[in-house]
Amino acid sequence: MAKAKQTITVTQTGSPIGRHKSQRATLVGLGLNKMHRTVEVEDTPSIRGMIRKVQHLVQVKEA
Structure with a gap:
């Protein structure tokens, strides 16, 4: 049987305006690009x- 993957919910609460390019790229990598967007991502060490x-x-909620 496959083990159920753990997920976490990430919501963007701050604006990337005036931040470093790497921080903007990290938000895009998480699937966030606008304020108050929420995504559910797999809980891995890289995430x-x-x-x-x-x-x-961002704001994080454990699922």
Whole structure:
């Protein structure tokens, strides 16, 4: 049987205006590009690292 994948919900709460290009690219990589957009992503170490990089621009909810 396949194990159910853990997911987390990420909502963009801050604007990328005036931020470094790498932070903007990280938001796009997470699937976020506008304020108050919400995406559900797989909970992996790489995603956690991306979230940590832009933690001041996003809100995370454990699923």
